[in-house]
Amino acid sequence: MGDAQSPLVTIDQAAKTFEGGVTAFENLSLTIDRGSFTSILGPSGCGKSTLLRAIANLTGVTSGSIGWKLEDNGHDSIGFVFQEPTLMPWATLQRNVSLPLELARLPAAAIAPKRDHMLALVDLSGFENAYPRELSGGMKMRASIARALITDPALLLLDEPFAALDEITREKLNDDLLAIWQRQACSVVFVTHSVYESVYLSERIIVLSERPARIVADISIDAPYPRTQEFRLSPQYADYCRQVSQALRSGISI
Amino acid sequence: MADANQNTPAQRAAKILLPLALGLFFLASWEGLVALYDIKPFVLPAPSAIGAALVENWASLMVSAWATLRVTILAFVLALIGGVALAVLFTQSRLLELALFPYAVVLQVTPVVAIAPLILIWVGFDRVETALLILAWIVAFFPILSNTTLGLKSTDPNLRELFQLYGASRWQVLTxxxxxNATPYILAGMKISGGLALIGAVVAEFVAGSGAATGLAWRIVEAGNRLQIPKMFAALLLLSLLGVGIFFLLSWLEHLLLRRWHESAIDQNAR
Known part of the structure; x- marks a missing residue:
């Protein structure tokens, strides 16, 4: 998937210090390739969410730079999935999913087919007119992913999207996400604090240290896709988990 | 959910019948005690006497009720428009909010009875209805302003970032x-303001006093002066009914607008 080796995001010597003096990350350099699936793994509160928000240009960096090579270098080409589904409670599912296109002032006739396609992709057809509160946590998260994908982004950023879900829903959504990634041919940056989730999903895992975050390991997971339950039970998977786990621990000073 | 058994027909009937039965018992005791102790009507009229007064003065009371209601509705609608508009301006310009909000508070905390004579003099006794309108508006305006401001500001920060990510304009963020997001807050403010607009209209009528005012409050003052206590009670009853009517109408509107998505108005039956 990442064979193209053309960089999509280039982070160069980036640092972010908040007004209160807290440094989220510093001296951080990283290249994310077009079409790749990269996980950013780190202990809680290490600044990985801030890094993700900086990549999305929702917050600036204090020094260094973050550069994109998106098609039009605009916002349209980034999809963002938050920790919570972050749906508008007053709007139906279809209005929520089509929000990015409505904000771009696309005519309704152009939105409808894309919206229906997205809802089908995340297995939510038939729930068009449901309100968020009428859906389960997993369904809301799938709607949130559909909304992020509707602009057909070159880059999909996910900030611990499945952390609040139960194990079974989480594994199902992991598989769904992989299927979507392979079909959509977008790049994914996935922030998580779960070693197992990151190994299962990623081509590459960036392990961050405690705050101020720096990269302690950059591990490639050389296992073919599609990955299945079999991969989860393989010795190879266990080895990777051990390796990533060790790297994660090396970044914590207890 | 926990209230599943609160929706049986028996429970629903009890919700209506219980207060009704209590009310009837109260009225019957009232009637009985007045007869038993031979209480004079100018001290405490029996419910039957109040009913008779209501029928007897129906035409003039209706004219008065309409006068009060008209001022109340107009003041309420203007308070709604003004409150929401000013709240929107506040969220668009921090400078404007800093400059104006203290004065809105001053307007709110100054007792309306105290400003009423001044407003009456300024507007002129030949245009009492305008004065009443201004006074009722002053009372009704603030809950809408403060609730709307709160609702406009308390948006989910993640949703705000999402709008930012997709390059939404200020207008898109607002609308x-x-x-x-502010709708439930505005509706809650409307329920408070609806009642306050009526109170404001009544208080203003009391202050405006003789001849000029024609509303229910003035009927109460007039009947009191003439010791027509049953008529006084009849006017009071109509005022209460107006207040209850406004409250139910606004509650119904709230239910209609929020029942699909907001926790405060979810259909108990739909749970």
């Missing part, structure tokens, strides 16, 4: 995020 698609802030105003829908």
């Amino acid at each position: 698609r995020l802030q105003l829908p």
Whole structure:
């Protein structure tokens, strides 16, 4: 998937210090390739969410730079999935999913087919007119992913999207996400604090240290896709988990 | 959910019948005690006497009720428009909010009875209805302003970032995020303001006093002066009914607008 080796995001010597003096990350350099699936793994509160928000240009960096090579270098080409589904409670599912296109002032006739396609992709057809509160946590998260994908982004950023879900829903959504990634041919940056989730999903895992975050390991997971339950039970998977786990621990000073 | 058994027909009937039965018992005791102790009507009229007064003065009381209601509705609608508009301006300009909010508070905390004579003099006794309108508006305006401001500001920060990510304009943020988010707050403010607009109209009528005012409050003063206590009670009853009517109408509107999505108004039956 990442064979193209053309960089999509280039982070160069980036640092972010908040007004209160807290440094989220510093001296951080990283290249994310077009079409790749990269996980950013780190202990809680290490600044990985801030890094993700900086990549999305929702917050600036204090020094260094973050550069994109998106098609039009605009916002349209980034999809963002938050920790919570972050749906508008007053709007139906279809209005929520089509929000990015409505904000771009696309005519309704152009939105409808894309919206229906997205809802089908995340297995939510038939729930068009449901309100968020009428859906389960997993369904809301799938709607949130559909909304992020509707602009057909070159880059999909996910900030611990499945952390609040139960194990079974989480594994199902992991598989769904992989299927979507392979079909959509977008790049994914996935922030998580779960070693197992990151190994299962990623081509590459960036392990961050405690705050101020720096990269302690950059591990490639050389296992073919599609990955299945079999991969989860393989010795190879266990080895990777051990390796990533060790790297994660090396970044914590207890 | 826990209230599943609160929806049986028996429970629903009890919800209506219980207060009704209590009310009837109260009225019957009232009637009985007045007869038993031979209480004079100018001290405490029996419910039957009040009913008779209501029928007897029906035409003039209706004219008065309409006068009060007209001022109340107009003041309420103007308070709604003004309150929401000013709240929107506040969220668009921090400078404007800093400059104006203290004065809105001053307007709110000054007792309306105290400003009423001044407003009456300024507006002139030949245009009492305008004065009443201004006074009722002053009372009704603030809950809408403060509730709407709160609702516009308390949007989900993640949703705000989402709108930012997709390059939403200020207008889009206002109409698609802030105003829908503020709807439950505005409706809560409307329920408070609806009642306050009526109170404001009544208080203003009391202050405006003789001849000029024609509303229910003035009927109460007039009947009191003439010791027509049953008529006084009849006017009071109509005022209460107006207040209850306004409250139910606004509650119904709230239910209609929020029942699909907001926790405060979810259909108990739909749970």
